[in-house]
Amino acid sequence: MPLILNEEQALVLDSARAFLADRAPVSHLRKLRDSRDADGFSRALWKQFAEMGFCGTLLPEELGGSGLGYVEAGVIMEEIGRNLTPSPFLSTAVVGATTLMRDGNKARNQELLPKLAAGDLLLALAVDEHAKHAPSATALKAARSGNGFALSGDKCFVVDGHVADFLIVAARSAGSPGETDGLTLFLVDAKAKGIDTERTVMVDAHNAARIKFDRVQVDADTVIGEVDHGWPLLEGALNVGRAAVAAELTGAGQGAFERTLGYLKDRKQFGQPIGSFQAMQHRAAHLFTELEITQAAVLKALQTLDGDFDRAAMVVSVAKARAGMSATLAVQEAVQMHGGIGMTDEFDIGFFMKRARVGQELFGDAGFHADRIARSQNY
Amino acid sequence: MSDLEQFRKETRAWLEANCPPDMRLPLEDDDDRYWGGRNAKFKSEGQRLWFERMVGRGWTVPEWPKEYGGAGLSREEGKVVRGEMRRLGCRSPLDSFGIWMLGPALLRYGTPEQKREYLPPIARGEIRWCQGYSEPNAGSDLASLATRAEDKGDHFVINGQKIWTSYADKADWIFCLVRTDPAAPKHLGISFILFDMKSPGVSTKPILLISGKSPFCETFFDDVRVPKGRIVGEINKGWEVAKYLLTHEREMISAIGLPGGRPLGQIAADSLGTEAGILADTCLRADIARFDIDAYAFQLALERTGDQLKAKQANPAISSMLKYYGAELNKRRHELLMSAGGSQALEWESERSRHGEAARSWLRTKANSIEGGTSEVQLNVIAKRILELAGA
Numbered sequence: 001m002p003l004i005l006n007e008e009q010a011l012v013l014d015s016a017r018a019f020l021a022d023r024a025p026v027s028h029l030r031k032l033r034d035s036r037d038a039d040g041f042s043r044a045l046w047k048q049f050a051e052m053g054f055c056g057t058l059l060p061e062e063l064g065g066s067g068l069g070y071v072e073a074g075v076i077m078e079e080i081g082r083n084l085t086p087s088p089f090l091s092t093a094v095v096g097a098t099t100l101m102r103d104g105n106k107a108r109n110q111e112l113l114p115k116l117a118a119g120d121l122l123l124a125l126a127v128d129e130h131a132k133h134a135p136s137a138t139a140l141k142a143a144r145s146g147n148g149f150a151l152s153g154d155k156c157f158v159v160d161g162h163v164a165d166f167l168i169v170a171a172r173s174a175g176s177p178g179e180t181d182g183l184t185l186f187l188v189d190a191k192a193k194g195i196d197t198e199r200t201v202m203v204d205a206h207n208a209a210r211i212k213f214d215r216v217q218v219d220a221d222t223v224i225g226e227v228d229h230g231w232p233l234l235e236g237a238l239n240v241g242r243a244a245v246a247a248e249l250t251g252a253g254q255g256a257f258e259r260t261l262g263y264l265k266d267r268k269q270f271g272q273p274i275g276s277f278q279a280m281q282h283r284a285a286h287l288f289t290e291l292e293i294t295q296a297a298v299l300k301a302l303q304t305l306d307g308d309f310d311r312a313a314m315v316v317s318v319a320k321a322r323a324g325m326s327a328t329l330a331v332q333e334a335v336q337m338h339g340g341i342g343m344t345d346e347f348d349i350g351f352f353m354k355r356a357r358v359g360q361e362l363f364g365d366a367g368f369h370a371d372r373i374a375r376s377q378n379y
Numbered sequence: 380m381s382d383l384e385q386f387r388k389e390t391r392a393w394l395e396a397n398c399p400p401d402m403r404l405p406l407e408d409d410d411d412r413y414w415g416g417r418n419a420k421f422k423s424e425g426q427r428l429w430f431e432r433m434v435g436r437g438w439t440v441p442e443w444p445k446e447y448g449g450a451g452l453s454r455e456e457g458k459v460v461r462g463e464m465r466r467l468g469c470r471s472p473l474d475s476f477g478i479w480m481l482g483p484a485l486l487r488y489g490t491p492e493q494k495r496e497y498l499p500p501i502a503r504g505e506i507r508w509c510q511g512y513s514e515p516n517a518g519s520d521l522a523s524l525a526t527r528a529e530d531k532g533d534h535f536v537i538n539g540q541k542i543w544t545s546y547a548d549k550a551d552w553i554f555c556l557v558r559t560d561p562a563a564p565k566h567l568g569i570s571f572i573l574f575d576m577k578s579p580g581v582s583t584k585p586i587l588l589i590s591g592k593s594p595f596c597e598t599f600f601d602d603v604r605v606p607k608g609r610i611v612g613e614i615n616k617g618w619e620v621a622k623y624l625l626t627h628e629r630e631m632i633s634a635i636g637l638p639g640g641r642p643l644g645q646i647a648a649d650s651l652g653t654e655a656g657i658l659a660d661t662c663l664r665a666d667i668a669r670f671d672i673d674a675y676a677f678q679l680a681l682e683r684t685g686d687q688l689k690a691k692q693a694n695p696a697i698s699s700m701l702k703y704y705g706a707e708l709n710k711r712r713h714e715l716l717m718s719a720g721g722s723q724a725l726e727w728e729s730e731r732s733r734h735g736e737a738a739r740s741w742l743r744t745k746a747n748s749i750e751g752g753t754s755e756v757q758l759n760v761i762a763k764r765i766l767e768l769a770g771a
Contacts, residue, residue, distance in 0.1 A: 002455075003683035004690055261766060276770035281762035288761060289700045296683035297676040314675075321672045370668035379644030379658045379667065 001307070003299055005071070012072045016079040019052060024085040026348045032086060033205035039163050040199070040207040041086040047119050049089065056117030058097045063109065064117035065097075070240065070305040074247035074298065081251025084355050086206050088122050091160040094244045096123030099168050099185070099237040103224045108187070112166075124164035124190075125237065126155040126211055133157075133364040135170065135234060136180045140213060142171035148219040149173065151186065151194075154212050159362070161209030162199040164190050168237075169213070173228050180231040185224040192216050204354035236309065239316045242363045243301040246316075246323035249359045250298050253291050253323070253330035256352040260284070260334045280337065287326075287333050294322040314376055317369035324360040324369075331356045386456055390463045397432045399425035403468040405640040408736045412474045416507025417551050430504065433472035440478055440502045443486070447494060448502025454689055458682075476545070477501035477508040479631040481554050484571075484624040488612040497573070509576070510628075511541040511555030511598060512621070519756050521556075522565045522618060526600060528557035528572060535559075535572070537580075537603040543750065547583040547596035550576055554624075560615050571617035571624075574605040590742035591727075591735070625752065629698040630681075632751045633705030637678055643667045643712065647719035663718055670711055677708055696764035703757035706747035713741040 005013060024045055032040060049055050057073045059065025066072075073094050080087055097116060100109055100123075115121040127135050140153030151171055161167065167188045175182025190197070194216035200208050225233040264275030264284060274280055301319035304312040331353035335342035342349045360366070402425050406412065413419065413426055421427040433439050436450060442457040443449025452460065482501055485494055500506040517524040526539025537557055547553070552575055560568030576583075580603040585593035612620040644658070644667050651659050658664035681701060687693035716737060717724050724741075726732035748754040762768045 002686040002690070003679065004686045004692060261768075264768060273769055275768040278759075281766075281768050282755065282758040284766055284768065285700075285703075285758040285761035288766060289704050292684075292697075292700060293673075293676050293680040293704060296679040299683065300679045318672050318675050321669075322676045366669075366672075367665070370665060370672060373671055374644060374658070374664055374668040375656070377642060377644045377671065378656060379648045379653065379664060 001303060003296060003303070005075070005299075009071050009075060012068065013075045013079070015052065016054070016076045017082075019048075020079045020083045020085055023048060024083050024087075026084050026351055029084050029086055029205060029351060030348075040201070040205075041088060041160075041163070045085075046088060049087065049093075050117065050119030054089065055093050055119050056097075056113075057093055058101065059113050059117050064114040069302075070243065071299070071302045074244060074302040077244045077247040078251035078254075081248035081253075081355075081359075082255040084204075084252065084255070084351050088160050088163065090241065090244055090248070091125060091164070092116060092121070092123045095125050095237050095241040096168060098240045099123075099125070099224060099233065100187075102233060102236055105224070121166070122160060122164045123166050123168060124158050124160045124209075125168045125170075125241070126158045126161065127170045127234070127238070128157045129153070129155055133361070133368055135238060136183075136231075137177045138170045138172050138183055139177045140169065140171045142173040142184055142186070144173075145215075145217060148217065148222065149184075149186070151188070151213040151216040151218060154210065156200075156208075156210045157362070158209045158211050160207050161190075161211050162197050163207065166190060167195075167211070168224065170230065170234055175228075182228050183230040183234060184227050185230040185233055186218055186222045187224050188216065188218055188222060192218070202358055204351070204358045206355070206358060235313070238363055239312055240305060242320040242369075243298070243305055243312075243316050245359050245362050246294075246298045246301065246319040249323035249327040249356060250291070250295055252352055252355050252359065253294070253327035256327075256330045256334040256349060256356075257287060257291060259349060259352075260330075260337050263338055274337075283333060283337075287330055290326040290329055294319075294326040297322045314373060317364075317372045320364060321366040321369035321373075324356075324366040327356040328360060383455055383459065387459045387463065390460055391466075393436075394463055394467050394469060397429075398464075398467060398469045399428055401425040402429040402470050402472075404470075405468070406470060408733060408740070411470070413472065413504070414474050414507055414546070414549070415504025416549065417505070418549070419504070419507070429470070430472045434503050437502070439473045439475075439504065440482065443482065443498065443502060447486075447498035454685070458685075473504045475501060475504065475507070476510055476550075477506065480510060480624050480627050481508050481573075483627045484554075484620050485611065487623060488571075488620050492608075493573075493611065506551045507546070507549060509544050509547045509550035509553050509598075511544055511547075511553045513543045514540060515542050519753055521621075522569065524556055524558060524569065526555070526557050527561065528559050528570060528605070530559070531604075533607055535605045535607065537572075537574075537600045537605060539600050541598040541600075542586075543595045544583070544598040545595055545750075547576070547598045548585055548593075552576060553581075553598070554611075556617055556621055559617075563615060566618045568615055569617040569621065570614050571611045571620040572605060573609045573611065574603065578603050578605070580604075588743070589745070590739040592739060592743070594743070626695060626698040628751045629702035629757075632747065633681065633698070633701035635705055635709045635747060637674075637681070637705075643670060643715055643719065646716065650719050650721065650723070663715070666718075667715055670708075670715055674708060674712070677704055680704070694765050696760050699752070699757040699760040700765075702751060703748075703754050703761070706754060709747050710744045713744045717741050 053066040056065030057068050061067045142149040142151055167190050169186045169188050171184055173184040194214040196212040198210045200210055202208050265273055267274050297319040301316045304315050334349050338349055341347050440449040441452045441460045445451045514524050528535040528537045555572050556569055557572055558568050559570040580601040582599045583596040586595045587593055684697050720737050724737040727735035
């Protein structure tokens with residue numbers, strides 16, 4: 001398969017690019033931040049996402065979806081990244097939808113997924129428990145209780161956790177933290193008794209939450225996948241999330257770079273554009289190179305998720321690690337090359353730096369993925 | 380099954396049946412490469428068989444037309460052949476500047492007669508070519524070259540000196556940039572010309588490098604007579620051919636950034652040992668993992684830019700990006716190989732070290748970011764032609 005977008009994918013790109021640039025440019029994020037919006041995203045915009053068919057990108061048409069693939073979802077993520085749009089698209093339409101679709105519980109999916117596609121249902125994945133992403137270290141306890149389980153423990157960095165209708169919770173039903181066996185996924189009503197949610201406004205003005213579970217009683221039918229064997233389902237969902245965040249970071253890196261390139265051409269010092277100085281040109285050319293190479297890895301990761309899902313882990317790690325590193329370089333160069341104005345809150349470039357920092361941590365930073373690659377190669 | 384999948388299946392089966400086992404082992408050193416030419420000798424029976432079988436199938440140049448010794452494959456099919464060769468670990472049957480550089484330029488700019496005369500012997504590995512570009516006073520500023528070709532009616536007389544001519548002492552013919560109009564602005568008086576290295580007046584002198592090897596030569600032309608029909612493209616428009624060829628040279632050099640040989644992580648694990656499956660030197664482990672990430676991403680970038688160029692979605696100057704990154708990547712790989720080898724990689728003469736192969740290769744890679752246009756020149760090209768920054 002050629003490593004470029006096909007015609008249909010290019011059409012999705014065109015419509016996502018025009019839509020997001022028009023409805024949700026960086027000023028949209030700024031407004032939500034400055035008004036201290038309680039949701040942290042625009043429900044009206046999310047309804048428009050549904051009308052565009054974006055909410056159901058990964059869902060089949062019979063469930064109200066668009067029947068598209070991960071490349072298309074990645075294309076939308078890239079435009080979200082370019083505009084820094086706060087949106088439940090990642091948590092709900094990508095990671096949440098993937099988890100439920102791959103589980104394939106028909107009755108549940110028929111009840112929930114059409115609502116998701118219509119923009120009426122939000123999901124959030126609760127996996128991290130510590131400062132660093134380490135899904136196998138999951139300790140939140142699922143103890144057998146009555147007709148089901150009682151969940152106890154703490155989650156953090158739950159993206160969209162305070163607005164979700166349902167939480168997808170990774171819990172330890174057997175074994176010890178560090179083991180991939182013994183994990184179970186649950187679909188938990190976010191308003192269930194015993195759940196305490198604290199919205200944690202992040203540096204990038206995007207949504208996340210800390211969630212405490214105090215003996216939250218859930219029925220056996222809330223299990224997603226198999227009891228004690230939830231790891232493959234969780235890893236699959238995480239890999240999709242990683243590739244999607246990589247696409248978003250690519251967009252954010254490109255957005256920062258495009259603005260910086262414009263500035264290099266406009267800003268004059270010593271009587272000439274600062275972009276005419278070779279010191280700046282070489283750094284800009286190097287940054288361009290890093291971003292281009294990352295784009296190839298990200299597209300390949302998305303294509304592999306579409307074509308060979310179970311063998312996508314390594315290329316996904318390559319894409320996520322590369323995207324984290326090149327977006328980080330892009331925003332650092334962006335602020336430096338903008339000089340003093342890049343440090344001001346009034347100017348947008350700082351938002352890119354903040355989002356890149358969060359995206360780097362989300363679902364594993366470059367170090368996490370480098371370690372995964374080294375392990376897979378036995379070193 | 381799609382046609383392409385069927386083709387992949389057949390390709391895999393043919394390669395498995397026809398690539399000798401010793402031709403599936405990673406290259407141990409540069410002497411394991413087969414370059415062809417009048418004086419070429421095979422290092423092993425397996426090398427000979429592999430070469431002859433690939434020539435017979437047109438797969439030394441899979442995408443060239445059949446009439447010129449290729450197999451007439453589409454780009455997609457060519458990708459399949461390369462991909463399956465990589466999967467099996469097949470060595471290249473023939474390394475050749477004729478294939479990588481001159482061939483593409485002839486296919487684009489050559490006359491029908493020139494194509495018929497020069498392309499099939501390249502495909503069959505009969506003539507080994509070298510490239511006469513750089514001069515002592517024309518390095519990064521290549522267009523200031525001074526080697527003169529004087530028009531003497533039915534022939535040219537060439538005088539001057541080239542430098543950094545790769546394997547000039549082993550090559551049969553040279554493709555060469557010469558100045559045919561000294562009065563014209565520097566880019567407009569250059570022609571691209573072909574001649575036999577056995578012509579009277581041609582001499583070569585190998586240059587000893589820091590690696591202790593001599594892959595490059597100084598090449599001298601003293602009243603060398605070359606018939607008129609040997610100019611490729613139009614007279615005084617050789618710069619256009621040269622630039623086109625340079626993009627292929629950049630792609631060729633960028634391919635050195637591709638993963639090849641044994642994986643670095645395994646080499647380091649053998650050399651330094653592991654603890655619970657983790658490389659004992661954890662700092663080196665992190666560096667190698669970062670390298671693996673970048674090397675794999677770079678391989679995908681080569682594939683993607685090829686697909687983009689075919690779909691006319693990329694700026695042709697993108698080859699500068701690949702050359703820049705591939706060269707830097709290969710230098711990084713050899714720095715890591717030296718770290719993994721520790722003091723053992725420092726031995727220069729012992730049999731044990733295969734006469735300092737690791738150290739000599741490491742030193743050789745330092746030229747990667749100089750030859751074919753320095754990294755700085757590539758960054759200039761990107762800044763000017765892709766980013767459209769002024770004054771570059």
